[in-house]
Amino acid sequence: MKTSPEPRRDSKTDRNLIECEAKTGIMQKSSLHFKNLSIENSYIASLLYPKSSSFHVTTIENHYYFLCTLSAILIIYSLNYILSYEFTSSLAFQLLILNASGLCIFLAYFSIQKHILKVFPTQVLQFCYLAILISLILNSKLLQLWIFNSNSCTFSCVFGILLLQATSKFVIIFTYRTFFLANLLISFIYLGLHIASSQDLLLTLLEFAIILSWTILETIKFYFAELEYREKFALCNTNPQENNKNDAMTEIESIISSVNQAMNIINTLLITTVKHKVYLQKIYEILSKVLKIIMTKGNLYEVDMDGITAGMDADDKIFMKEYVKDHSKSQPEAIKSELRKTIELPKRYQVEELLGVLRQVSNNWNFDIFFLAECTAGKPLTTIGKYAIGKYRLDEFFKIDEQVYHKFFEKLEINYKQNPYHNSTHAADVLGSFLFILHQSILFEYTNDYEILACIIANLGHDVGHPGFTNRFLVNNRDPLAITYNDLSVLEMMHSSLTFQLMSEPGANILNGLTNEIYIAVRLQVIEMILATDMSKHFDLIGKLKAKIVSSPNRPIDTPEHRLEIMRIAIKAADVGHAAKSRDLHIKWSNLVIEEFFVQGDLEKAKGLAVSMYCDRDKTNIPKSQSGFIKNIVLPIYESLNNYITSVVIDKDCIDELKKNQSEWENCHLRKRMFTTKAGNAGFSEQPVIKSLRSFGTEFRNSTG
Incomplete structure (x- = not known):
């Protein structure tokens, strides 16, 4: 974030003051009156009743x-x-x-x-x-x-x-x-x-x-x-939390908002008073520095190794940086400036018959992954993975043999369980949605080849081995997975670990030809992106991104650290992207995810455990659950992401569709239509919930004409 060397009402300050005045009522130029009558009355009341007012104009x-x-x-x-x-x-x-x-x-x-x-x-x-x-x-x-x-x-x-x-x-x-x-x-x-x-x-x-x-x-x-x-x-009288009263404010957002508010007040004092101007300018510069640190530091508690090693000799500096500094979240310096050099060129990868279909990937938001799964005999992950490698010519750039990545993608697909929702079809759909978001925004212009490779691996492996149960269920049942990963992001830790375990098997190491520096960068990005899909990190990630949007007049995207932060939000958006799809696709995915929830609820009942929210097939209000999920989780993800990357296409194709779907679920809920089912022994395709949801989907579509 750029700051002025001399504090004054610069463009950023003007923007903050305008936002502030927009909330409390913009003043008219001649009369100084607030245009908002209620705010004007509040101001006059603070003068009339100085003892009872929290704002004291005069003593x-x-x-x-x-x-x-x-x-x-x-x-x-x-x-x-x-x-x-x-x-x-x-x-x-x-x-x-x-x-x-x-x-x-x-x-x-x-x-x-x-x-x-x-x-x-x-x-x-x-x-x-x-x-x-x-x-x-x-x-x-x-x-x-x-x-x-x-x-x-x-x-x-x-x-x-x-x-x-x-x-x-x-x-x-x-x-x-x-x-x-x-x-x-x-x-x-x-x-x-x-x-x-x-x-x-x-x-x-x-x-x-x-x-x-x-x-x-x-x-x-x-x-x-x-x-x-x-x-x-x-x-x-501007409450920083009121600007986002419908969104959760994280601690970092609260800090940034408070610092901005303090800087606005100092700017006002600099304009209206000469007394202590030198000290006010110094305070402004200090706060600007604090704000810059908050916005540019990935970890506020990260040690400044350059400062610590300033008085050391060369050997000691090298020792400290090699053995003391945490390298797990640092980008290799040698590849920080390496921009993407490949071009898009679909090649032959045993997908010639499907090229007409696959060319929709990254171009058509409502790409029907179910059709691809049917055409490939249940191998959509392998097919779309191979197509993506060829699309960006990553095999040529990183010297990856076709048999190697074919084997890797096959192993990924095989290790996806036959869950109603968390299966290889879902993984393939997430990659398609992610590539659409990538291509339809400025993010693609800055993305490196190794970052695209990491995105493909992360999206396809983000749910590998998923048992069909939530983290909460695994922790409460003392599942071996929860024990292994210490109850922390249990599934996501397992997904990222299993992805690299499969990669390490003979003939499947897709990263074997990478230099050590690029391998470290790809591994870091894959892990970070998969861990970002943990819903317990939802508000932290969204809050941090919103804080950057509020405090930074420009949207930095030119460094690997900035792009990784955006890609973590993008994979979250792709992971729940079905909520922003066309009605037919959205209903179809909703059928599957709700059935998977109900299967968990049935098991919780059988074990005598408390049934998780929206997992009880006898009591769940499906329209209410879907409406709330879109409104409280999915929509904030897409709006925060698009506020940063500012894509008209994403706004039209994704966010508008999200709002339509949420509105229809809300209307169904208001009509008090509850759909509940009883457990049965029929196969997945004949489950009663699927039948009821299909009929509900018909009504959902009919309600929109």
Whole structure:
């Protein structure tokens, strides 16, 4: 992430402030009012009730200053009346209007603070403010001569007017426009009454000029103060979690959001104040550095070996880096800049008869893998794997013999169990979906040959050996797999391990011709991608990607580390991609995955265990489960991924279809249609749940016309 050497409201800050203001109400340029009326009312309420508001524009002392100033004016001017001449009707009148208007302000102010007066509180205060100023104008000596024919010595009304103007801001009057208009009106009332009195025109013009100049000066000060307070209000009242209130926020997202919010506040302070500017700039630079570290470090707890070995000699540095540093997640430096050099050229790999079908791979999102499985006599994995190797000419580039990768793919396919869902057909479908995502985004332009090879292996091997049960089931049953892998990502650990075990068998090592550096990179990527399919890592992976999107104005994809992070999300998207397929394919896959869940539920019942959620064929609300799965799991994956790689095709072909399918499941759920079945002894194709789901699929399709 690029940061400016000198903190100012740069493009990134503008973007953050715009996002912030968009949430709290963008301010109008002239009036400074928030366009969102509710936000504007909240801001005014924070001024009206400073004690009960969490946002303090002014301290409570400002209110005391105004009240004390008003009290002093009333006392001084009243004493002046009493001491200046005898008690007359004019004296009684002037005392009455001055103190009555002052008393009205006190009553209105305290009634509002006690929440007694709730109707038009700001308008009432403004009216009382005008009343007290007009009563002060009537106190003028020239007006006493004109109205009351009294030549008594009095204080000039100018002093009272100026004092009230200086202390009324954000206490009685809350916007600079209202302040300016009210005091401009007072200035011309003063001028009009004094000119009408035909007394001392020069003095009248001088005092008018003083009042008008003071009004303009105080209005300018009011404008900048209000601008600062409104920006602070916008920043302080933006809840970073509200922007993603429908998505889970991870710790890293929360940290990044807080840092961004702090940087926005500092930028506001840099604009609105000169005091401590040097320190604010330093703080901004430090926070920018922190944000950059968070976004570029794959592991925040990773040791800085360069810093540790800075004072060591060459031999010690080599020893430390070879024996102390963790190399398991580092990319070989020699291949970091090696871009993909192969071209797409389908070749002969005993798939000539199917080339017309296979050419749809990576181009047709709704590629029918069931048709391919039928055409290849149940060997879709081997077929699509061989086609992918030829498509990218990886055999030529990495010197892989055709018999070797044919044997490897066959071994993978054989080791997939005949589960309803987690079988070799699913693995082949995931690879097809992944290659579509890869080709229909900018990711393909940056991908290296070895990364494509790793993607093919990871997608085809991501569920190899799957027993048809969840990690939770294996752990709760103390299955040997759970014991072997310490209850941590049990299935995913097994899938990646088995993939490389099969590869190590004689004549099946597809990576045998790779250099050691490229082998390390491919193995790392395969393991990382397979482990990413563990649903327990779902929110961590999605949260980290969303955090990068929020904090980084550009989308880095030019390093192996960045691409690996995207590919981990992409394989997750491909793994659950059936939810984004056309209705017929989606229903067909739903039949299979639900049946596999129900088989586990039947076994849990037989063992006397608690049945896992959505695994009870007697109680499961299928539309509800499918709708929730798409809405809460699948859709966030695709939206987060596409926010990063920004593909119009993925948005149209995948995300739009996801929303349609979710909407239809939701509509079915709202119609309260539950589909439950009883366990039977029929074969897989005749299971009752399949029959009921087929009928449900028909209704699902018919409901969409």
